[in-house]
Amino acid sequence: MSTSVAFEKAKAENRAALVGYLPAGFPTVDGSIEALTTMVEAGCDIIEIGLPYSDPVMDGPTIQDAVQQALDGGVRVDDVFRVVEAVAATGVPTLVMTSWNPIERRGVDRFAQQLLDAGGAGLITPDITPDFAPEWIEAADARDLDKVFLVAPSSTDERIAMTTAECRGFVYATAVMGVTGARAKTSDLAAPLVARTKQLSPSGTDLPVGVGLGVSNGAQAAEMAAYADGVIVGSAFVRTLLDNRADEQAALKALASLTEDLAAGVRAR
Amino acid sequence: MTTHIHETTSYDADEFGWFGGEAEGFGGRFMPEALMKALIELDDAWQKAKADPAFVAEFDAILRDYANLPSPLYHATRLSEQLGLRVLLKREDLNHTGAHKIRNVLGQALLTKRMGKTRVIAETGAGQHGVASATAAAYFGLDCTVYMGKVDTDRQALNVARMRLLGAEVVPVPSGSGTLKDAINEALRDWVATVDHTAYLFGTAAGPHPFPTLVRDIVRGIGDEARAQSIEQFGGLPNAVVAAVGGGSNAIGLFTAFLDDEDVEIHGFEAGGDGFETGRHAATIQANDPGVLHGARTYVLQDEDGQTIESHSISAGLDYPGVGPQHAWLAKSGRASYTSITDKEAMDAFALLSRSEGIIPAIESAHAIAGAIKIAPQIKERHGEGATILINLSGRGDKDMGTAIDYFGLGDAK
Ligand SMILES: Cc1ncc(COP(=O)(O)O)c(C=O)c1O
Numbered sequence: 244m245s246t247s248v249a250f251e252k253a254k255a256e257n258r259a260a261l262v263g264y265l266p267a268g269f270p271t272v273d274g275s276i277e278a279l280t281t282m283v284e285a286g287c288d289i290i291e292i293g294l295p296y297s298d299p300v301m302d303g304p305t306i307q308d309a310v311q312q313a314l315d316g317g318v319r320v321d322d323v324f325r326v327v328e329a330v331a332a333t334g335v336p337t338l339v340m341t342s343w344n345p346i347e348r349r350g351v352d353r354f355a356q357q358l359l360d361a362g363g364a365g366l367i368t369p370d371i372t373p374d375f376a377p378e379w380i381e382a383a384d385a386r387d388l389d390k391v392f393l394v395a396p397s398s399t400d401e402r403i404a405m406t407t408a409e410c411r412g413f414v415y416a417t418a419v420m421g422v423t424g425a426r427a428k429t430s431d432l433a434a435p436l437v438a439r440t441k442q443l444s445p446s447g448t449d450l451p452v453g454v455g456l457g458v459s460n461g462a463q464a465a466e467m468a469a470y471a472d473g474v475i476v477g478s479a480f481v482r483t484l485l486d487n488r489a490d491e492q493a494a495l496k497a498l499a500s501l502t503e504d505l506a507a508g509v510r511a512r
Numbered sequence: 513m514t515t516h517i518h519e520t521t522s523y524d525a526d527e528f529g530w531f532g533g534e535a536e537g538f539g540g541r542f543m544p545e546a547l548m549k550a551l552i553e554l555d556d557a558w559q560k561a562k563a564d565p566a567f568v569a570e571f572d573a574i575l576r577d578y579a580n581l582p583s584p585l586y587h588a589t590r591l592s593e594q595l596g597l598r599v600l601l602k603r604e605d606l607n608h609t610g611a612h613k614i615r616n617v618l619g620q621a622l623l624t625k626r627m628g629k630t631r632v633i634a635e636t637g638a639g640q641h642g643v644a645s646a647t648a649a650a651y652f653g654l655d656c657t658v659y660m661g662k663v664d665t666d667r668q669a670l671n672v673a674r675m676r677l678l679g680a681e682v683v684p685v686p687s688g689s690g691t692l693k694d695a696i697n698e699a700l701r702d703w704v705a706t707v708d709h710t711a712y713l714f715g716t717a718a719g720p721h722p723f724p725t726l727v728r729d730i731v732r733g734i735g736d737e738a739r740a741q742s743i744e745q746f747g748g749l750p751n752a753v754v755a756a757v758g759g760g761s762n763a764i765g766l767f768t769a770f771l772d773d774e775d776v777e778i779h780g781f782e783a784g785g786d787g788f789e790t791g792r793h794a795a796t797i798q799a800n801d802p803g804v805l806h807g808a809r810t811y812v813l814q815d816e817d818g819q820t821i822e823s824h825s826i827s828a829g830l831d832y833p834g835v836g837p838q839h840a841w842l843a844k845s846g847r848a849s850y851t852s853i854t855d856k857e858a859m860d861a862f863a864l865l866s867r868s869e870g871i872i873p874a875i876e877s878a879h880a881i882a883g884a885i886k887i888a889p890q891i892k893e894r895h896g897e898g899a900t901i902l903i904n905l906s907g908r909g910d911k912d913m914g915t916a917i918d919y920f921g922l923g924d925a926k
Contacts, residue, residue: 296818296819297688297819297820298688298693298694298697298805298806298820299697300543300544300697300700300701300704301544301546301701301704303701304687307687311687311688314819319817320817320818343542343804344803344804344805344812344814344818344820345817345818345819346818347803347804347809347818348803348814348816348817348818349817349818369544370542370543370544371542371543372541372543372544372545372548374528374541375528375540375541375542377534392545393544393545393546394545395544395545395546396546397545397546397547397548397549397550397707397708398545398546398548398549399549402545402548402549406545417545417546419705420546420704420705420706420707420708421701421704421705422701422704422705
């Protein structure tokens with residue numbers, strides 16, 4: 244199911260959509276299914292499942308920690324599809340967020356088909372841009388999968404237009420110049436980037452804009468929900484699990500209450 | 513003039529950084545959108561700089577007056593006798609800071625100045641590129657931060673001290689395997705956040721476009737000098753040119769001037785570690801498995817899920833699970849051949865060159881010596897008794913004495 248369904252629903256309710264991220268296999272494969280299911284039940288509208296990769300460029304220390312833990316635990320690409328299947332079965336649109344090489348290694352077409360078969364909505368690809376992704380674009384178009392590329396504060400107008408023209412589902416606006424990680428303050432680069440992105444998106448498509456990088460609580464989510472169609476949260480969820488690693492029940496409870504706080508935030512625009 | 517940085521060959525990348533085209537070839541620019549503007553600006557700035565005679569003249573003057581270039585082309589007579597052909601050594605070990613790497617950092621730092629940026633960052637494995645970057649930063653008065661895997665800062669304390677003395681900040685990187693590839697990841701993360709005033713001095717001819725081209729253009733003086741010296745001093749071109757291949761900078765630096773001399777054989781030697789068949793090596797091209805690592809499509813040591821596999825080599829400078837995309841293309845197109853040299857073969861060559869020529873090479877460069885020894889019989893067979901083989905002696909071995917003491921037991925008092 245395309246993420247556009249979730250964005251339409253949020254729009255009809257006059258709020259932003261809440262997008263939650265965790266890497267597959269963290270803390271374990273089953274543990275990540277349970278955690279993501281908890282996030283769905285507590286109010287995430289869209290789920291992003293990270294595919295753990297040995298050499299992630301865009302991840303800060305928190306997500307690196309979790310990804311390393313998942314890799315040390317032996318997570319495989321096929322496990323990621325298993326997590327996708329379980330989460331998609333809850334009915335929320337479920338994306339995979341991944342560095343490029345695992346896709347290339349499996350074969351772009353085969354990866355896309357397996358993602359579709361697992362019920363996945365599409366891919367977020369943080370370290371490849373549309374101008375170097377013709378194979379993925381073709382494979383996704385053939386299957387109507389979402390193609391979520393990123394725009395950044397440093398993006399030129401020309402590149403934002405090129406990128407949004409190739410997106411389906413939504414476009415991911417990175418609110419800061421920097422890697423993932425919860426930040427104390429929201430970035431003042433986010434609002435102008437969203438405005439620029441909306442203006443440069445192909446006319447008539449109404450491509451939703453999701454904002455991510457650095458959001459850690461409901462107040463920040465509310466601030467961003469004022470101008471964005473979706474608020475994307477990753478490190479704060481990962482941090483919650485890392486901080487409660489000794490006690491699984493406490494971890495899930497904390498995860499649920501963070502989700503509720505954020506879900507209230509996206510409704511308080 | 514020592515450098516021909518503005519010249520081209522038939523093996524160059526297209527404007528998108530593809531060597532051999534997008535469909536069949538290698539390279540490209542697989543990077544976060546946040547860095548795209550900076551990479552495009554860097555490419556534009558380089559195209560303009562290398563076409564500017566004032567820039568080229570300034571670069572040449574710095575290489576001459578500060579880095580001690582051009583380096584000599586030396587006829588290694590005793591090694592020649594042993595191998596039964598003429599062996600010429602391009603003496604990059606005599607450069608300031610002791611390796612070819614000074615060329616790369618001086619060129620990139622000069623470009624940084626021209627672009628008006630005030631800070632440089634670099635990754636380093638054993639510390640050679642870090643020391644070179646800190647040196648260039650001191651020379652140009654730039655701030656410098658060097659990322660180095662935690663495992664490497666622990667085992668290369670002397671180079672950490674050198675960088676600090678030169679005024680650089682050294683940041684140990686604990687993530688991943690705590691080695692070179694993780695230092696590159698961390699440097700890229702810094703760059704994403706600081707790109708408006710910071711330049712990334714990439715340490716080898718790899719990474720996203722334009723780095724493989726930029727670094728190649730800057731270091732191609734090695735081969736430009738060697739080619740001219742060979743003609744002037746020895747009356748013609750060598751029959752074969754030989755270099756060690758880690759990321760590929762010293763090798764592409766030598767090879768470029770000879771790429772369109774179709775009669776000159778080109779041989780690259782990767783680190784074979786414990787032996788290719790053991791799986792514990794850094795022979796990326798020989799492993800022949802294409803993938804995307806650090807921004808380029810190239811050959812990558814990886815498992816079936818595309819996770820990077822750690823490389824192994826006695827030589828820290830060759831211990832990298834990727835390789836510059838132009839080498840991948842030269843291998844695939846058949847213009848150059850690449851095989852591997854084991855740790856043992858390299859250390860034997862390290863000792864041999866020390867004793868027969870009074871030159872202690874870097875262990876990286878010892879791989880090239882070992883490679884030349886290996887192919888000498890074929891070269892003679894193909895080109896006759898008067899054949900000439902030209903080896904890039906990319907650096908000196910002072911930094912490797914700790915390894916040599918352990919390997920040969922040189923520290924034993926008895
Ligand atoms: C002396 C020397 N030669 C060669 C290398 C390998 O790098 P490259 O393949 O980029 O020349 C290094 C790297 O540290 C080095 O120090």
